[in-house]
Amino acid sequence: MSYRAVFAVREFRAVFAAHAMSTLGVIVSEIALSVLIYRLTGSPLLSALTFAFGLLPYVLGGTLLSSVADRFPARRVLVGCDLLCAACAAVMTVPGTPVALLLALRVVTAAVAPIFQGTRASTLGDILGEGDLFVLGRSVIRITGQSGQLAGFALGGLLLSVVSPRVVLMITVITFLGSALLLRFRTRRRPARAGTAGGGLVRDSISGMRLLFADRRIRSLLLLGWVPPMFAVVSEALLTPYADGLALAPGGLGVLMCGMPVGAILSETLVGSLLGPRGRARLTMPVAALALVPSLGYAFEPAFGWALVCQILTGCGIAYTLGLDLWFVAAVPEELRGRAMTLMTAGLMTAQGVGMALAGTLAELLPVHQVIAGGAALGVMCVAAVLWRTRAALPEALVRRSGL
Template sequence: MTDSGLGAVFRVREFRVVWTAELFSVAGDQLARVALAVLVYGRTGSAAWAAFTYALTFLPALLGGVLLAGLADSYRRREVMITSDLLRAALVALMAIPQMPLWALCGLLVTVVLLGAPHTAAQGALLPVILRGELYERGLAVRQITTQSAQLAGFASGGLLVAALTPSVALLANAVTFALSAVLVRAGVADRPRPGRSDGSQESGQESHSASVGGLRGAVAGFAEIAADPRRRALVALAWLVGWYVVPEALAAPYADQLGAGPAVVGLLMAADPLGSVLGAWLFVRYVPAETRARLVGLLAAAAGLPLLVSLFHPGVALTVVLWALSGALATAYLLQTQASFVRATPDGSRGRAIGVAASGIVAAQGVAVLVGGLLADLWDPATAIAVAGAAGASMSLCGALAWHRANRGASVGASVGAPSRG
């Protein structure tokens, strides 16, 4: 591996630890999603209940980002990650109890998703400290490739594993992955002081206030801070629009039925977006110069919706897979750069809260878009719903691109948000 490749990030020991811990959690979560779908549908026989349970893995993240992400700025970020992992391990283990009432299962699931917000915020705030300079973008790309590859593997083997293990055992396996993640973080990540405070020194008034504000008040302050910065405001708006590009994955089954294809095609269609994401992340970071990436954000965001418009004309399965993969590649490329630019434009003392708000919005936007896509598919048909989602994403992204251009007018984009800054 050369220093110019993505593999350079694995030379950093702390990143290897964080990456491995995340890999355990992602694999366990994918298994748990399949297990919950099988468990809920098996008990109720209701597709609506199954869809509602799936949506619960997305929507509560917004509330978590609002109320809990500020913890990543109020406490040591390593300890926030460990505590979140241990609590989620305990709650998922409770979900595995046979014949757990459905209302209790949903309540535990919501709590687990809520606890993911401070973990995401703390991890996201630590990464630019662990990975300096351009290594940060490479680290984001590696994490994206890992996540999407795990999703690909999950589509291929998740159902078989759940059938072999039973849903309850699969949920217990997910609980073990959270516990393993906590152990790895505890052993391999340095115990840094809380943000805005160095060993033996005092916090400034502004940094102390930032770290102490939490809950709803902290979320309001976080939203206000982002809204007051034209660059970060445009970046967050573009990032949240990625939800429209998840709709095809959610509608893969009814779309395949509309094409007259069998169940085997559903997995192939669902795998198109994560496959495109893996390729998009690698190609973007490997071949697009660092000084050019930030300038392409708006263009790539709008372009990601265009391949989905072709779904309106009911192309064959092969062409659909290619088009959906292309959309996934473009969406991933722009999302990676919005994340990197946003983090570098945010002071370390409020970085955890800001990342929590932004990341939770991305997850919640996906949940909302999936629900809207489902309603449109019932109102019209799946192909039309997917095309409408692509058109909505492209048109809204054009507005976001214009806002991003205006925010950077008269300044060098690379110097303002694309170059290494505060760690």
């Protein structure tokens, strides 16, 4: 099975194209809004909040509204999320919009994101099945997201050099509308996974979350999806002060920032292309265990070249998620799949946000290289504990098939 088989599915091609458009829209709008707020206020704090508000609301949408992914037809949810994001971006383009409203609109789009991503992930199971095609489809979505980061930052910087932030935001409105049109007319309408008899959205979301956490296997797999990335982002969060300590020019910092996305794209592409399902499953736990080891190299205060190597190798650790995806979708009941995928996404983004915040706080008290290396050491121990729990929670038949 290869990536070519995934793209042979017409409906997946539409989802992929919509994902590429909306990813570019999100990233470019973040940059444009940050620049717009800074020009309006001159405040670095308010400008930085644009990015912070892109992570923090994930926990709100991913927990209190996760049942949306199961209680309504997936296509309606996806199109509705895109249209809401387009509307928010359109309001941002209006001259005279208060800064408080701009930030509030950013919170709305961020709260919608886990619902959209969880619904799309669960829909991939309908489009591609629950086997190897699903794993490869999820891999393509992640690769596109990482590539979109690189392309989005470059495109956003280029556009802002020639047009105003509000014009750039208008362009993102077009990308969201394009994504909505693709999903509306190029994907099938499927019924909702669950009825609405369970009460309100919030109550149903919390009830579903309790059911998911009550299952030892699902709980272990959720932790396996959250803990390694929480520690992996420590080095990325502190690259700016680390580069400053090396007296690097802005271009050098930009290259370091590209290290983890490049490693992630490279590893996912190679593992997805060259290995079959059994091979990917066999790599899951070893790669997860080793993903944070490269960041231990920061204990030696590496120069630019070695720091870049550490970043690329840390990014390569994302390859463990190919096996994790297969285990997770097999463990979750069909009627909870949308909520499970939404919760996984929300928890992932929240864990990364917490990791970045704690890293920044510690870096106020300790040297940056010590914080990165110390975070990696603590992460290795925490990931080892999660892997031990996961190994014990997996069915013996799955363990034997995976060669664990």
